[in-house]
Amino acid sequence: MINVGVIGYGYWGPNLVRNLFEVSETNVVAVSDMRQDRLEQVKSRYPSVEVSTDFRHLLNNPKIDAIAIATPVHTHYDLALQALQRGKHVMVEKPMTSTSEQAIHLIDEATRRNLTLLVDHTFVYTGAVRKIKTIADSGVLGDILYYDSTRINLGLFQRDVDVIWDLAVHDLAIMDYILPSAPTAVAATGINHVFGGTENLAYITMFFDENVIAHVNVNWLSPVKVRRTLVGGSKQMIVYDDMEPSEKVKVYDKGITVNGSADSLYKALVGYRSGDMFAPQLDVSEALKVEIQHFAECIRTGAEPITGGQAGLRVVRILESASLSMKQRGKLVHLAPSAHALNRGAA
Amino acid sequence: MINVGVIGYGYWGPNLVRNLFEVSETNVVAVSDMRQDRLEQVKSRYPSVEVSTDFRHLLNNPKIDAIAIATPVHTHYDLALQALQRGKHVMVEKPMTSTSEQAIHLIDEATRRNLTLLVDHTFVYTGAVRKIKTIADSGVLGDILYYDSTRINLGLFQRDVDVIWDLAVHDLAIMDYILPSAPTAVAATGINHVFGGTENLAYITMFFDENVIAHVNVNWLSPVKVRRTLVGGSKQMIVYDDMEPSEKVKVYDKGITVNGSADSLYKALVGYRSGDMFAPQLDVSEALKVEIQHFAECIRTGAEPITGGQAGLRVVRILESASLSMKQRGKLVHLAPSAHALNRGAA
Amino acid sequence: MINVGVIGYGYWGPNLVRNLFEVSETNVVAVSDMRQDRLEQVKSRYPSVEVSTDFRHLLNNPKIDAIAIATPVHTHYDLALQALQRGKHVMVEKPMTSTSEQAIHLIDEATRRNLTLLVDHTFVYTGAVRKIKTIADSGVLGDILYYDSTRINLGLFQRDVDVIWDLAVHDLAIMDYILPSAPTAVAATGINHVFGGTENLAYITMFFDENVIAHVNVNWLSPVKVRRTLVGGSKQMIVYDDMEPSEKVKVYDKGITVNGSADSLYKALVGYRSGDMFAPQLDVSEALKVEIQHFAECIRTGAEPITGGQAGLRVVRILESASLSMKQRGKLVHLAPSAHALNRGAA
Amino acid sequence: MINVGVIGYGYWGPNLVRNLFEVSETNVVAVSDMRQDRLEQVKSRYPSVEVSTDFRHLLNNPKIDAIAIATPVHTHYDLALQALQRGKHVMVEKPMTSTSEQAIHLIDEATRRNLTLLVDHTFVYTGAVRKIKTIADSGVLGDILYYDSTRINLGLFQRDVDVIWDLAVHDLAIMDYILPSAPTAVAATGINHVFGGTENLAYITMFFDENVIAHVNVNWLSPVKVRRTLVGGSKQMIVYDDMEPSEKVKVYDKGITVNGSADSLYKALVGYRSGDMFAPQLDVSEALKVEIQHFAECIRTGAEPITGGQAGLRVVRILESASLSMKQRGKLVHLAPSAHALNRGAA
Structure with missing residues (x-):
């Protein structure tokens, strides 16, 4: 005990x-x-x-x-x-x-x-996120191309932390768990509508070495509550909507197939796939x-x-960099590559 | 004739x-x-x-x-x-x-x-957008605080224009019509997943002189179609969801009331309002x-x-600046203030 | 105390x-x-x-x-x-x-x-139903024309009571609270899919003296959960969807206007109204x-x-009559008018 | 040609x-x-x-x-x-x-x-219904237990036909195509709110020989448009929602497993299954x-x-019987068994 x-x-x-x-x-x-x-x-x-x-x-x-x-x-x-x-x-x-x-x-x-x-x-311990992790690790998504999350609602305006540290931390924690690598640079923008307050609305873009992009939209001043994450893969894509009562995770057999060749800029052919959708049953244990x-x-x-x-x-490293970038209206902030290697190696 | x-x-x-x-x-x-x-x-x-x-x-x-x-x-x-x-x-x-x-x-x-x-x-000529314009101009929204739009779907990858010129142009046109002023700076990020192609996914933040922010999320590689715009005002807020079959425009009597005073950084008090929602009937004439x-x-x-x-x-001016910013991973691009004054004066 | x-x-x-x-x-x-x-x-x-x-x-x-x-x-x-x-x-x-x-x-x-x-x-004590009662009593709905409720989900099959006594009891209690009069006759149909069990799916129609009809659809064997009630009035109509996270009650300014005259069967003119929708804020106290x-x-x-x-x-009287009617595949069962008068008089 | x-x-x-x-x-x-x-x-x-x-x-x-x-x-x-x-x-x-x-x-x-x-x-010629037919015929649903359809909206009040002949005809045509057998008895209820008009709201229950039940809810006086059909099978169940823009057909691996024995009324055991959901891609050709x-x-x-x-x-036979039953407030009307045998034999 x-x-x-x-x-x-x-x-x-x-x-x-x-x-x-x-x-x-x-x-x-x-x-x-x-x-x-x-x-x-x-x-x-x-x-x-x-x-x-x-x-x-x-x-x-x-x-x-x-x-x-x-x-x-x-x-x-x-x-x-x-x-x-x-x-x-x-x-x-x-x-x-x-x-x-x-x-x-x-x-x-x-x-x-x-x-x-x-x-x-x-x-990270919800049935939904654990299922997404299992799906992503299985390889059925193909290469992950992007991660796009929206987490907005009419939320408590906080004085000591901005909306990034309050809401985006959830997305960054989920993203850190699901994606095979970590971002190497961050650009964030945001706004504070209350005198003497912190940013209550923010947008974070994260760049990865592998031609992957991630984006998080967080907002304390939205009339509607949205909790939706897209994980775009080269073969399949996931939509994770936490506001859905039961079908929170949907896997779409949709996407594009690129048949490119290096010798010509104009030879790439894009084929479109639009197939079935699948919503796996989720473990409903309390996270x-x-x-x-x-x-x-x-x-x-x-x-x-x-x-x-x-x-x-x-996660803290990204939060820090995002807040720093936000203060400078989107100026790119690099995440030290050595730290990154260290972090992932220890994971 | x-x-x-x-x-x-x-x-x-x-x-x-x-x-x-x-x-x-x-x-x-x-x-x-x-x-x-x-x-x-x-x-x-x-x-x-x-x-x-x-x-x-x-x-x-x-x-x-x-x-x-x-x-x-x-x-x-x-x-x-x-x-x-x-x-x-x-x-x-x-x-x-x-x-x-x-x-x-x-x-x-x-x-x-x-x-x-x-x-x-x-x-701009749809019943939904014309109704939003009427509501915004009536003053019931109070000061407009932010504009946030998402326009994503599995779309045609185009070679001559990027996703900003193809999809964001709609949001910028609507925003230009509804908001009382124009942005003064732009920061955009995006990614191109196809060799020899253009950016197929992009995020644009726009800054205004009046402590207003706008953001547009466009994506040709989304498994689901989303067309949703939030217009956040200090008194009321609008959610415009073009995928809704009939109730496309919803006006929420929700928001915050700030009672601030300048002498202290910590004296601002934030009150929350959560009231009724109203979905006006829309003209369904073809735009x-x-x-x-x-x-x-x-x-x-x-x-x-x-x-x-x-x-x-x-609109073209913002598109230009956004594409320019995107090439430099979110570097802030200023929109010439004189041009802005000129433009709005002529409108 | x-x-x-x-x-x-x-x-x-x-x-x-x-x-x-x-x-x-x-x-x-x-x-x-x-x-x-x-x-x-x-x-x-x-x-x-x-x-x-x-x-x-x-x-x-x-x-x-x-x-x-x-x-x-x-x-x-x-x-x-x-x-x-x-x-x-x-x-x-x-x-x-x-x-x-x-x-x-x-x-x-x-x-x-x-x-x-x-x-x-x-x-009856939820914010949603109390709000509906307030609206109905205010007269804005006009004459109530019908009440139509669906309450279905994958539910526990019970041995001692059928689905009417388990699920429809909720609808009958709400209906009894909201409608100004009580039904005078009942016709119900249903089915039992389990040997030795009770009806797990049922449909109840209730007739009123005032050219009003009510219907309840209950089902223990539905793959999706639906909790939706329509209250149709001659002036406005209500949709009460208990699965909606916040906008559970919607009031529609929709309906028909009948300009009829008694001398001719064919002189009635029906005009259609399609107006605004309104979702009032609800008290979220625990019922x-x-x-x-x-x-x-x-x-x-x-x-x-x-x-x-x-x-x-x-409510028990309707449950009794409905179960009785269901055993006879929809045979009309009259609810004693004297009892009805007695009941409503005491309310 | x-x-x-x-x-x-x-x-x-x-x-x-x-x-x-x-x-x-x-x-x-x-x-x-x-x-x-x-x-x-x-x-x-x-x-x-x-x-x-x-x-x-x-x-x-x-x-x-x-x-x-x-x-x-x-x-x-x-x-x-x-x-x-x-x-x-x-x-x-x-x-x-x-x-x-x-x-x-x-x-x-x-x-x-x-x-x-x-x-x-x-x-019957839509991609959705043809897909449902394929699924039902494949046997994955198990025995079909019920068919339940809702088709309501603010519709044109017609003088020559009632709402059953106008709206329920669609459901009966789809049901006739999908189900392996035809109903043997009908009980219908409804109401007419306009002097000199026909029933504008109706409920039809259909009984089958094989312990199957079907129900159709049609209404010209609903403020919202609903087009939803449930096909409940002993192994899987289908929800067909025609208002969904793309995922119109969903197949649920949900239901009950009955382990019964004839010697005792109380020995039946009901097990619950709640599994994945699957939304097949549909042919979007114009029906x-x-x-x-x-x-x-x-x-x-x-x-x-x-x-x-x-x-x-x-279909006409059921429409006739339903209108007849409705005139008598739900009185059961039998569909001639010989006709039934004849009809299905010819199909």
Whole structure:
């Protein structure tokens, strides 16, 4: 049994606690939050759980094997670092940290101490995304040509992070899991409509070495909720619509066939295919439960989590570069190729 | 009665001819196309129409008052110029020309000769877009904050123009009609997946002086067809979905209310509104018919068409800048402010 | 504070308990269920609640003011009767009873003892149905002409009740709430595909005195889930689609205008109207919570609940007649007019 | 080349003429209509076609091999009979005739004279319905358990026929084509909201010998357009939604598996399957063109058309019975079993 302490009982914390109880290998020993009323809610629902307004009580509790962190982004690094330094395994909310430097420190710390470090890229553990991964890895899509995602709704305007760090982080985490390589350059644009606020609407283009392009459209000011991702392959293409009640993933036998030859610019012939569509049945297990089972398994076996520190770092690196590019109205920002090689090699 | 000669009887020509016959003020006298089999089709359907493989027969025909041009983009300038020089009114397919310089020449020529020059921005004449224009002009949307359009499908890969000139031109024409000002800078990204081809997928961000942003997502390689535009206002927002069979335009009483004050960066308060939705009934007249009636009226009265040369020029200018930016992976391209002032002043 | 005992902790019981705790005027004192494992789940979540495998412990508990019954239909009558006889207010799952005779007995018992008897027609308390009721009562629909509902999905085949008692009960409860009068005759058809089972697919037509018709299509064997109701009025019409994530209720300014005259069979002129559509914002409060607040208020004030015994009886009467008609392949079954008058008079 | 004369140039006639010209084996020689302005429209579009206000000119024209009839239902029998008596092949609009007796006479006349008699059940020739037929015949659906169709919209109120003869005829034609057997009894309900009119809303249940049920919901007074048919099989189920732009046919690997045994009423076990969904690519050829090619082929080879007189008769028989049942508020009307055997035997 892995005893877990949960820091932060705001929006996401209750889901963590509930699922940590439901997974047979994990148990919640203590919860900390700075707000007394949140702790009272913990007490009334889970009388056996210790509560505290001071997270250090959890870090110093020798019964606790792992810490789950569900606090604002700017606190992730400090909390995770202290937890690792006290020998606790760590599951940290996305985005992993505020900077890639911080992410690298956490990875180093976890590696040195042989501790499991998992970043909570929840969507990666949904039935839909796992099915897309299986399909993409099977090769039926052919070469992946593009990745295009839209994630818009009337959302909470946040002051500490912009819409990229709040919404695009989901797309980047999914993309990092599905695509065989990582982007090498980023160009982002966006706008802030509120005085003193952060960008509430943004567009990110990512370039890859392999003639692949990715794009993410995120918006806190949309009257309608859209969650749609296209994965275009040379043989088949996927449409992933998370707003669909059941047929979230559709695989289309559509595309083009290029018969080109190098000696002439005008000899390329494009043939069009338009075939059947297929919507596979999806596992409807709660993603967070699957993720916590994976966390427990990694702690037990020492395996690197699917969404470990390296995945967290790769996503933070793109977030950083996108925000930087956005400040300069789309100026191209290169992602260091060495870092890229390092990251993927470790995955 | 306005006698019209139609140059080009490919994909769009038959729609032009049919509607020119249906509008009571216009009549088709002659059609030219370089392909004999296309002309035979004209003859079998409209025995009274003269046909020719040489467009000059139309230009030299004194009975013809106006020329409608439905040929590939690179021929628009030459054909339109010759038609104007022979004193014919001109209706030219979109995009107006291949360069903004050409567009300016045509405007000058038409102005000097007091001839009507209309660019066939067909969508502007649909019931949906005209209704959006009425709503936007009424002020109920408040300040317009953003314009976001997606126009994707499995489309024909073209060799002479990229996806921006083929698909985004529609969005730019609609945007030019609806928004009260024009963009001042453009950043575009895209990719070409076919050796020797043009970009088949592109993303265009446009910046405006008034803290407004616009974005267009176009793609010839999508397994699903999407035609959706969001117009975000400070009071209400519009979703225009052209794939909806009847409720194409939806007006949402949703948004945020900002109560900000300048003395503190952190005093802005954001309130959320989520109210009713309203889908107005739309005029279902065929857009091209409405447009040809407008063309006839402008010829009769001498009025500047809604989609006259200036509108055509503004769109070409953005297309040019977007293609230029795309070649440099999103490098910001400024649209000359003087030209902008000139354009809008003339509108 | 109203102390409630809950009998039955299967599918619906947990929702009852949770909401009874959330409503400030109600409190759960005890829960009974015949299955020990269900009671353990109660204990782990709500340590303060007494549990028992014998419902009589609840009925005999003097601290308990009201009993909520969430058990199979055939037990409703006995449990509700005993509860009323012990002076407890009763909230009973739908359908109220297995026969209309039983329903009448319960109404009489509650009336005699001045106890509140509420039937859990949950949908009546949703924001969508309450909004439809407001719209219908406002008169904007004109005369109601028809009511047409489809409620189909891949559902659990039940042995004790047929699909009418399981699914159509929802539609009948909503219809009873919205329409100004009750049906006077029923014709139903259906089929049972499983040997030894009950009808798993059924169609019910209901006739009204006022040239109104209603129809309900229910099916446990549909590959897709549909929840759609049309309320056709002479002036406006409503489409209520419960599968829509947010725009569940749409009001259409569409219909026909009849200009008829009695002297000629052929003089009636039908004009068509096709106007705007309007989707009002809906209250998203959990229906069961609203319902329990209403239950508490009725107990406090002695008012008849919106879905009181009379509403429950009217629905059971139609269910009975529909099942009877279905056994005879659509034979018309009349609903006693006196009973009808009685029911509506009491509402 | 088959020379065709077309009687009736109202709503459907222009589609017939256009497709008769497009099919290489057929040609339009003459068109008749009682309205002069309709004939002028024929002349302006097709100058080579002879026109007449008297259909007898067509029947007496020896150059004409076949007659296509697109007139009101009550004229079908007379026109078709005269055409057959003059040795012309006949293609007649649906419904074939006003009574089954008339239909039988036409079948006899055509058989005796070895003439082709085709009823224009257009939907049978769509890519969607032909695909459904292929799927159903392949056996993958297992036993067909039910057929459920909804065909509603704001439609033209007609005086001479009720909504069953106008809309349900499509569903009955499709059902007749797809299902392996014909119904043996019908129960229908409906309502007429306009004084002096016909039923504008109707529900038809059909019973089959093989524990199969079918239901059709038709309505001229719906604010939304729905065209959805479910074909429930014991192994797989089909949803055919004609309003979908491309994925009109979806095959669901969903359903129940019954493991029953006869000795006990309670031993039946129901297992649920919920698997993948599959949307096959559909032929998008215009149905009417495919149908006319089939008509030409049947004339050439003497083969019985897919939608020949027998199919037309089976559909008229159900229409007759349904209208009869509807007049008696759902009274069951039996379809003569001998006729049924005869009909299917001939198919």
